[in-house]
Every structure is written in structure tokens, then in C-alpha cells.
Amino acid sequence: MTKIAIFGVGLIGGSLALCFKGRPGFRVVGHSPRSESVRKCVDRGVVDEGTTSLEEAAADADFLFLCVPVGMLNDYLEALSRCPLKPGAVITDVGSTKGEIVEAASRLSFGDAVFIGGHPMAGKERSGVEAATSKLFENAYYVLTPTSSTPETSYNALVELLAYTNARLVRMDARTHDGIVGAVSHLPHIVAAMLVNLVARLGESDDGYEKLAAGGFRDITRIASADPTIWRDICVSNREVLLELLQAWISETERFMDILRAEDGEGIAAQFRTASAFRSALPERRVGIATTHYEFYVQVADEPGTIGKLTTLLGSWRINLRNIGILEPTPGGPGSLRMSFGNEDDLGRAKTLLEQEGYIVHY
Numbered sequence: 001m002t003k004i005a006i007f008g009v010g011l012i013g014g015s016l017a018l019c020f021k022g023r024p025g026f027r028v029v030g031h032s033p034r035s036e037s038v039r040k041c042v043d044r045g046v047v048d049e050g051t052t053s054l055e056e057a058a059a060d061a062d063f064l065f066l067c068v069p070v071g072m073l074n075d076y077l078e079a080l081s082r083c084p085l086k087p088g089a090v091i092t093d094v095g096s097t098k099g100e101i102v103e104a105a106s107r108l109s110f111g112d113a114v115f116i117g118g119h120p121m122a123g124k125e126r127s128g129v130e131a132a133t134s135k136l137f138e139n140a141y142y143v144l145t146p147t148s149s150t151p152e153t154s155y156n157a158l159v160e161l162l163a164y165t166n167a168r169l170v171r172m173d174a175r176t177h178d179g180i181v182g183a184v185s186h187l188p189h190i191v192a193a194m195l196v197n198l199v200a201r202l203g204e205s206d207d208g209y210e211k212l213a214a215g216g217f218r219d220i221t222r223i224a225s226a227d228p229t230i231w232r233d234i235c236v237s238n239r240e241v242l243l244e245l246l247q248a249w250i251s252e253t254e255r256f257m258d259i260l261r262a263e264d265g266e267g268i269a270a271q272f273r274t275a276s277a278f279r280s281a282l283p284e285r286r287v288g289i290a291t292t293h294y295e296f297y298v299q300v301a302d303e304p305g306t307i308g309k310l311t312t313l314l315g316s317w318r319i320n321l322r323n324i325g326i327l328e329p330t331p332g333g334p335g336s337l338r339m340s341f342g343n344e345d346d347l348g349r350a351k352t353l354l355e356q357e358g359y360i361v362h363y
């Protein structure tokens, strides 16, 4: 039996539990210090068993997932460092920041168990076990941050287990993660919340603001409904990165104000054009279809018939193309097609064929 202990069975912990529960050979144990939370996750069938005892949850566990708010992670690590853990056990977390926790773990000893930082780039603005779903991580990127002292066997064991999430695993340095995720996740949450607060203040004297807040406002501010405790902890933990990013955001806003002041219509359009090209090129994420990870990008000329030419070429080699996506060309640059295949063999053969035909292919 592989025992998986989940500490904090909320949105993320509950969703992980649902990815593992019911698989032959797995036993999922949920932990919360509050007995009513334990009862709730057991009653909802999210875990096989629950306990309020950290020692009991940790005992003999093969994998220990810390799924509590970022500000609590250190306390959990310290408590686990005082518990007898199974030799070879892997402790991991799902916190939205990685630098602090990876450094804290490196100062602790877990006997023959190993800590590996983790962060699934998937979530919702809702929290709690009620919002948990086994599909949450499907096709999402899931960052792991092993260090130079992490045994490869432990890393591989975690990678193998996480295959049940259908996420795309990415190995990354913890501080690099915090810089990137600060820009693509944390800053957007702050901007969304501050925008809502601005509009709420304006709306105090005129209910027209609420009435007319339609698609655009709702699209950009969905994440302003996220849990305040979770986001308090994330902001505090990544404050140095965020202070720099907020400064960059102010500079970006000031640049736009200069263009606007100058009534530079072409300059304004160029800003939207650049943003639109980058946005369209973002990797597509589809939930509900566990796509393969066998995909590459091929540079193509922006002209009619290109897709037909490529698919015919692949078909002539009996290569089965699973999915194809068009990435809009950036101004002056080539366009790209994203191609996905069902297995590694098809991917390799397609790459060889297209390169033979003179195409530039990259992952």
C-alpha cells in the first residue's frame, strides 16, 4: 500500500486527494487540526481516512503533501521534522511561493525523508474542499523545485505519482519560480483586487458603476474574489519580487499615459497589438481531455494552404496528429503551429520529417 497524507484538505489538497483516491494500492489520509474539517472531507469521500493527529497522518506515509496556506508551511515542516518518518518518504508542498519554503526545508532534517517543493499552476477563485475536483490539474503546468541535494530517486518517485494529476511537470529553481509566478499570477491578483477597490470607491456615489460593470470588468477581476488569507500569505512571502513588479507596473502605466497624453493613436494601437499577439501565443489549456505532453512548435510562413501542406506531409508517413494550434505571428516575425501527438514515436518521426523538409521545429 502506498500511503499518501494530505495536510490541509481544501481546494488544492482535496483535488490532489481525488486524483489518488480509489487507485489500486493507494490509501489517502487527510489531516486537519479541526475535527469538523476532518469529518467533512471523509464524509464527502475525498479521502479514505482522516485524523486530527499530525503524527498519525505522517506515520508510515510514502508521500506527504502540505496543502495549507503559505504562512503555515514552515510550522508544518518543523512539526514533521520532529516526527518519525518512513525512510525514503517524500514531503512536498503546493504553496504558491517556493523560495522561502525550499530554504526553510534545507535548514531542517527529516531523517531519511526528503522535501521537494511543488506548485501546481491551477486553481480557482473559490476555496475549500467543496470546490475540489480531480480534473483541476489536467494539462496545467505543475512546478517542482528540487535542489542539488535532492536524490533523483525521490524526484522520480514524485514525478511518477503526479502523473495521476495529468499535469505537465516542470522542473525549476525556486527563486526563478517566484520571479516568474510573481509576474503571471501574484501581480495580476493584486491588480485585479486594486481595480475592484477603485471601482467600488467610485461607485459609492453613483450606482451606475455596478450596473454597467459587464464582461470586460468581470473577466479581468474574477480572481479578485480569491481567498484573502491565502493571498495575504502569498504577497508577504513574495514581497521583494512583488515590490519590484509593482514598480515596473507603475512605469508601464506611466508609459501608456505619455502615449495617451500625446494623442498618439498608433502608439496606443501598437500597445494593444503587442498584448494581443503575446496573449494569443499562450499555450492552450484544456480541461477534460488529458492531452499528451508530446508536442512541438513548427515555424511557418503566414500564407494560405500551410496547414494542409503540413498535415498531408504527416499523413503520408502515417503519423497521427492529435491536435494543432495556430499561434499568431508577431509583427515582422514568423508564425508557428503547435502540434501534439499521441506518443513519443510519432513526435520524433514528425520532427525528423519536418526538419528534412526544411522546417524549423522547437519544443
Ligand SMILES: NC(=O)c1ccc[n+]([C@@H]2O[C@H](COP(=O)([O-])OP(=O)(O)OC[C@H]3O[C@@H](n4cnc5c(N)ncnc54)[C@H](O)[C@@H]3O)[C@@H](O)[C@H]2O)c1
Binding pocket: 007, 008, 009, 010, 011, 012, 013, 032, 033, 037, 067, 068, 069, 070, 072, 094, 095, 096, 097, 119, 120, 121, 122, 123, 124, 125, 126, 127, 128, 129, 227, 230, 234
Ligand atoms: N487557490 C489556488 O488557486 C491555488 C493554486 C495553487 C496553489 N495554491 C496554494 O495551495 C495552498 C492551499 O490553498 P487552497 O486554495 O487549497 O486553500 P483552501 O483554503 O481551499 O485550503 C486550505 C486548507 O488549509 C487548511 N488551513 C487553513 N488555515 C489553517 C491553519 N491555520 N492550520 C491548519 N490548516 C489550515 C484549511 O482548513 C484548508 O483545508 C496554499 O498554499 C496556496 O498558496 C493555491
Ligand SMILES: O=C(O)C(=O)C[C@]1(C(=O)O)C=C[C@@H](O)C=C1
Binding pocket: 095, 096, 120, 121, 122, 123, 124, 125, 184, 185, 186, 223
Ligand atoms: O485560476 C485561478 O483562479 C487562479 O488564480 C489560479 C492561480 C493563477 O494565478 O493562475 C492562482 C494561484 C496559484 O498559486 C496558481 C494558479
